[in-house]
Amino acid sequence: MSRVSDQALDAARIGDLKLRAAYETCRRLNAEHGKTYYLASMLLPPEKRPYVWALYGFARSADEFVDSLVAPDPAALETWGNEFLQALSGGPVPDDPAAVAMLHTMRRWQIPRVHIEAFLESMAMDGTITGYQTYADLEQYMFGSAAVIGLQMLPILEPQHPEAAARARALGEAFQMSNFIRDVGEDLQRGRVYLPQEDLDSFGVTREALGGGVVTPMVRELLKFEIERTRRLYAFAEPGIAMLHPTSQDCMRTAYTLYSEILDAVEKIDYQVLTKRASVSLPRRLAVALPAARRARQARRTHRGAVAADDSEKAPAGNAPS
Structure with missing residues (x-):
């Protein structure tokens, strides 16, 4: 241990x-x-x-x-x-x-x-389904594979506002879309394409073209489109971080920042996701996490102090500290 x-x-x-x-x-x-x-x-x-x-x-x-x-x-x-x-x-x-x-x-x-039933259903889909015709079809898959992960996390994070659930669901989808964009080449090795077929058709991209490993201008435009869609998910999810308990916010802010920067990393390698893996560097992860760790410690201290003060105010007068 x-x-x-x-x-x-x-x-x-x-x-x-x-x-x-x-x-x-x-x-x-x-x-x-x-x-x-x-x-x-x-x-x-x-x-x-x-x-x-x-x-x-x-x-x-x-x-x-x-x-x-x-x-x-x-x-x-x-x-x-x-x-x-x-x-x-x-x-x-x-x-x-x-x-x-x-x-x-x-x-x-x-x-x-x-939440578990939905998750297991989506995992089972990976055993038989190799593509999704529309984004709405993909959203159904992502509900079980990603959105419910955010919803499972939510009680632990102690939401302070009812709207936090919708934001958590969107953040789970944004994280997964980031992975789908980063992992196009890797997913192809498993025979899967998670980018919707309707999007491939709109940009004139075929599965065979993706399998060729060359990022053509059409593939690049497709990836740009998916990145912008995913950034809109992040933008919707972001206000939800402030709806969490103060001791949970730095955790989720860090995850939000580093996962969203996967999209930046894809752009930095000129969208070469068919043969390369875009990643956020360790120095960058530490540059985000270390200041967040200091803020998180302060949030915990502030919370403990507030709880102690509240307990003191609620104590019977005869037990008040001298």
Whole structure:
């Protein structure tokens, strides 16, 4: 068990050894495969971090069944998902650590079952569907694969305004669209194109042309169009950050900034996403995260002081400190 996990799990008052091991597995998955997401999670209060790791670990575990370039196994995803849903209904707890941590997280934060059902449905689609005719079709997929991730996060982030849910959903879609734009070449290796067919048709781009690996002027214009659409999603989502608890805002601001800069990175490599992977550099990630970490610590101190003052005002007069 790492010191990072011990600190967070102790703060969350998670003492059961099996649960602690499950959350540590999720943390490691997050740290290895979702570096931006993990970096942002470290800006939350320690007692909330394990639950974010669980959300990532669960999503990553499901994704592996259908995204493996070596041995995708949609049937195993169905079995795994059904076992988890049965556990939610009181059935046996699966052995998979990500499932163990996710069950605990859902119960702690009262995350609705329908979010998991929608997520598993979208993951199953990756086993059979290789493209989407319209953006509306893609949005249906993204609801389960991305928007519900934002909605699962929302209780942990403690929204302060009812409109935060719509903004969280849009941010999840913006994150996923950023990945789709960055990963066009990689997704083609799995036989998939996530950019809507209606958009390819509008710009005169075929799947065969994308498979050729050459960014033609038409491909470049297509990518510019998708980037602008995604930036509009980010613009709609951005006010939602201020609708969260003050101790959650720096986490989400960091994720917002670094994910949105994937689009800048695509532009910097002249849209060569068919053969290259655009990325936000480590120095840039640290330049965003380190000041945010200082602000996050101050927000936690301010919150603790406000809570202590409130508790003091509510204390019976006979127990007032002298």
